[in-house]
Amino acid sequence: MRSSARARVLRDFASAAPGLFAAALVFMVVEALLPNVVLVAMGRTVGGIPAAVEDGLGSPAGHRMLVDLGAAGGLYAVSLLRGPVEDALSTVAQARMSVVTRRRLIEAVSAPAGIDHLEDPAVLDRLSSAQGELMSQEPAGAAMALIGRTGDRLSGVLACAVLAAFHWWLGLGVLAMWLVLNRPLRALVRSRVGTYRRATETLRRSWYFAGLARRPQAAKEIRVFGLGDWLVGRHRALYDEAMRPSWAELRRINRRIALLSALVLGVYAVSAALLGRAAYHHTITLGALVVMLTMLPASMQAGSVNAADFALEGMLASVPDLDALTSDLTAAGPDEDAAGPGKDTAAVPVAGLPREDVVFASVAFRYPGTDQDVLTGLDLVLAAGTSTAIVGVNGAGKTTLVTLLARLRDPTAGRILIDGVPLSALPAREWQRQVAVVYQDFTRFPLTARENVALDLLGGPVDAEALARVARRAGAADLVDGLPGGWDTVLSAQYEGGQDLSGGQWQRLALARALYAVERGARILVLDEPTAQLDVRAEARFYDRFLDITKGVTSVVISHRFSTVRRADRIAVLDGGRVTENGTHDELLRADGTYAEMFRLQVARFGEGR
Template sequence: MPEATATPLRAFLARRTGQWLPILGLMPAAGRATVAATALFNLVLGLLPLGFVVGMAEVISRVPAALDPSDRDWSGLLTPFALGVAALVLQQLLAPFQQYLARVVVRRVDVHCAGRMMSASLAGADVAALEDPAVLTLLGNAREAFQRTTLTPGDAVAGLLALVARYGQLAGAVVLLAFVLGPWPALAAGATALLVRFGQRGSLARFADMWRGLGARRRELAYLRELGSGPSAAKEIRILGIFDWLAARHDARSDRFLRTLWKARRRLLFAPFLWFTAAGLAGAVVLLLAVVRQALDGELGLFGLALALQTALVPMRFGVYFPDSDAQTQFGLQAFHALRDFERQTGSATARSAAPVPEGRAAVEPAAGPTAAIRFEKVGFGYPRSGRTVLDGLDLDLPAGRSTAIVGLNGAGKTTLVKLLTKLYEPDSGRVTVDGVDLRTIAADAWQSRLAVIFQDYIRYELTARRNITMGAPHLAEGLSAAALAAALDAAIDRADARALIEGLPQGLDTVLSQRYTGGQDLSGGQWQRIALARAFYAVEAGARVLVLDEPTAQLDVRAESEFFDRFLALTEGLTSVVISHRFSTVRRADHIVVLDGGRVAERGTHRELLARDGEYARLFRLQAARFGEAEDEAGTAPGTEAESVPGPADEAGTGPEDEAGPGPEAGTGETAPPTLESAR
């Protein structure tokens, strides 16, 4: 074969065979014995119809003798008839077991792949990768399968095993045709069947590739359907009166998606269908002409003619759509490709975003908690694809066992600092150290097990109150007795001042925190914040020595917020704590306060020191205090009360009575929350 011809052929064969290798690689996840049994069942089920064909052909060949008036003997029909019926009955008896084995294969493979997807998204991928739209499209394509919106990798494995029956039957039919017609008609029938089959599957593969390219549009449609049919946005949609707009947008997007889909389907499937149908028809004509010629020439007896005519139907029908395998293998494999590409993309994104570990440093196990300080040394960082530097040469000390408050306007880098501290991101430049050890040399899971964190957008799990709290340290259950676990849970609830909340739930700690479940109950924002605080304190009970609170009381009412921070120093005693807040009334009790501006530390010191310095902190503090006084005035506080009196620098430095109370919720009688730093801006 010339090289010019061989190279495209090899490429074609490699591409077609390469499609099946990933499915073969997934088979061990179903269990070798299960796969072998399923393959054997499918092979037997594929060959049993041929046994019925042979038996019926033999019956037909003996009918003339049985009808001979001179010697009517029906006994010769019984044996082949019984064998044919036995093959048919056995096929029907085995079919349910085939379906059972297929479901076992699907479930086992899908559990394996779902575990890989969760591991890649929650453990293997960094946060930067999960914010990449291309990566999210891959993840969406993989998740569609496991949400049963489309077919799964398990379906692909089961579909491939189902093809054993189809190809086993084709091979058996070619052998029978060769037996009665000779090798050349049989080979022609087999080649035609494979040609049509490969052509149809190639068209389906191209259509599936087009379908995968519409992943972003499918995600948008799924979002619009969820938004318009779920409870999460029902209140706003009704109040704002945007249902008609939402429905019209969904219809327009759906129409655009379907028109694209239908146009591609006609282009990719219709014309090839006509060509391959013509090829199949030509092959069938050739085969039937061979049967007719040999029958007319007397080369075929009645048995051969009956057998050839019945068996010829197998290759003639081989190019049709197989409902038990085609969509399963094509779209199930596509879901697996999305999963595999997602794993690769998240791995490469992690490699790109992670700074190299300094030479000579081996991975180390972190101590139970910092004993000296956590330091940010000349740290620079910008989010991928944002084109903006968030932290620019940040130098910051977080003393061990002390509380540090981080304040600053929106965009100053406060939450970004927390993400670097918790190893969700790595610095672009500089380093973060724990007692002098570069944080990059510490495994992320080992370091994060030492942290108790409340993010501003903490998760509200639709689980019991007990599970919502113990999510803070699920590993704690592995090493403690039931009594010790109960004591840790009680301590966390008391630290978060959530005892009254828990006791007010219908089933206490065993109440599911969602009304979507029987006996469940929804919580207010402030109540959820207490649950989140209890979750963080449960991690502290489990041994976490670094406590990070990002806007920990943003949804508490003013009085509850004041009570929490009145107890803050006692609650965090012995911990290295970092508190981020817009409200000065919540940070003034911290051991020291850091003001971020433009990705750097603009000021640092205690509350009194910063007020005495009369810099940016003092200016924003007074502005916020004045705005709070105005808010209380409007709420009904009489002029001249303590809330209206805004202390000056000398008083706030320690000489005035307001120094201990300060401007905040405790300064007045109303429930009005103090303005945030952003409003003070």
């Protein structure tokens, strides 16, 4: 598993940045050779000192020593460049690879047409690991870290070879020891990484609290409600909870590492003592002694583990998670979903739908991981080109119904028919482009006003006329004109020259965004509480424009405000997971049911509804 992760990061690096990969391999060889060459050159220099002292610097021995000294000094100077070169290579490689891994992540999480996976703890755990959040290790650094550590290992093996050149038993003995020890040492490092992996969900929650203080929205409430210490406490408590079960294991691992280290130190101490004795008895030269004494610690790189290995294993641990995310989520792609009950009708062209009506037939829905149906046998017809208001108490399932209509989730029972074709038989992505929604919690992109409205709808250039038209209809034209840079103003105070908007101003832009999508071909317009953040005058203007806004499209408006609701062609009351009343405003008032009661209550209390 791990070796395939190693091969995987190297393959990805080689294909994403071949030149850089080649440079990294050259660096690896230099990394392996240079430290040893420097040490040998220094050993030679020191070994030549007695003869040079005895014969004088002008003698051949003196010259040889000076040449060796020059070479050792030069090589040492070059070896000092290894650090900066490695830093530069790592920085560039990480920048390149983070683009690659981020793209894979974005593609993976965007692959399903639905959104269930974004609430699936197993997927979120994988996501957290794939992003390197668990151990704060950037996975994009894995390739260079691996190449760097491989260079270190080779350097250690070469040091063993140099030792063997002097005393074969010493070189081979040290190498054999590391070959035996490296496996269990790496297994210990991996099991430390495993302790994090097992606690992913709790760690995720812990990091959530750690990151909350940075979010402007949360920052307000953290201050107002004095939550700073609580936040730190929650983060700490969850971290402890996540790690506590593994502390005993970590202690066990650390004990083993300490034991193995003591064994290794013992072997090295004995080796050094043997070398000292040999020098004392003049069975080795001073030069050989110096080379071997410096090579001994250098040979540790052949198999020892350190923080860099822990970091590398942490990075590699994210590779299988990213792969699994990619394969699992892309396998559940939208077009596979389309091969549902109406497989033969999958060739129906989606553009222009619905021309007749959208029918919810006995639709039931239950959120994954819950045990209660939100919708139970819901029947509803949305006639093409007309507006339907959905009313119901909080939690009645109005937004859920929109989620099904946009095919972000599929019903657990029943069917939704578009001009008689089951929605499950239409390609989900294409269908989603037919639906323009102003969500209650629409996204406030930190982009320009133009991008916030036009985004990259269907690609291509922004249609300036359509942009002006939708801004007018959404009541956002004056607002955009008043911005310092007009349509080019970045709508976020977090960026240079940017400025934020009020809730109501944002809501108008969100409406303009949906209307622009309609201009570009969407056939269903959904307005979920479209006036919730508007002031009284803006709301009144919205009512006046309601017919214009919904003209020619099949629209669904969800609202608790009856002044908006009554303007719809038809009104459906959602109660107990089904539609309990359905008709025009006048019909429902005459029926004197729940709608009439809710309407009268609002008029009596707030004078609304006119």
